[in-house]
Amino acid sequence: MQTVCNIEQLRTVVNAWRQQGLRVGFVPTMGNLHAGHISLIEEAHKHADKIVASIFVNPMQFGANEDIGNYPRTLSDDQEKLVAANCDLLFTPTPEIIYPKGLENQTFVEVPDVSVGYCGESRPGHFRGVATVVCKLFNLVQPDIACFGLKDYQQIQVIKTMVEDLSMPIDVIAVETKREASGLAMSSRNNYLNDAEKATAVNLSQTMRWLASQLASHNDYDKLLQQARAKIDASGMKTDYIHIAHARTLEPATQNDKSLVILAAAHCGKARLIDNLQVELD
Structure with a gap:
């Protein structure tokens, strides 16, 4: 090279x-x-x-x-x-x-x-x-x-x-996002995390997976997002944002949208971590 x-x-x-x-x-x-x-x-x-x-x-x-x-x-x-x-x-x-x-x-x-x-x-x-x-x-x-x-x-x-x-x-x-075995998205900013913070940071991806599992059967997105923020904050992180959006336009998702993306960012220790999860509804 x-x-x-x-x-x-x-x-x-x-x-x-x-x-x-x-x-x-x-x-x-x-x-x-x-x-x-x-x-x-x-x-x-x-x-x-x-x-x-x-x-x-x-x-x-x-x-x-x-x-x-x-x-x-x-x-x-x-x-x-x-x-x-x-x-x-x-x-x-x-x-x-x-x-x-x-x-x-x-x-x-x-x-x-x-x-x-x-x-x-x-x-x-x-x-x-x-x-x-x-x-x-x-x-x-x-x-x-x-x-x-x-x-x-x-x-x-x-x-x-x-x-x-x-x-x-x-x-x-x-x-596709490369992830640690724990599910934490790989990022250069993960270097800012100590071992305890890395264990905490996993809650970001876990919360997004929980939220994705709820979308097919729940149509109150605002309530789901409120619960998701509470989960992230309760884990020891501080939520920057978590939203459900149309996968291409990034406009806030409506009940008619089928191709969705969950976008999230949270602070953990000195690091600001971002992640996302795409969701296809039937």
């Missing part, structure tokens, strides 16, 4: 592949890789001849009081994992390369509707930062396909909408 940090090197390698008629897959990450990230590389191999990964902790998607300074950076370990997964090229730009004019003077991308609510409400400006950096990385790499994990469900809907609205010739592939 080759590692490059500037745009010229990246484009030289990818253009050489293009001249050979090879399909290019892309997996953008913020590093501190775990098995969930590697599953994205493995999925990309099914659809492309050459795989590019990027590691960039994007300052535009972090709020003023969020954890960018403490976000784990483990480049050497990440490179070893990517080599083992047969990644072909790693792009590791700095903020100065991605945002040479500074954040305050950077053109940005705003995706309406699906960016509203949920993490968009809890983290104002977050999805503007996500859409902007993914748009720029797509422009730099120009992949045929790109893989993203379903743990960040709202993020995938934002990116799919952006690709559709801006007529980008990229197939965005959603990959």
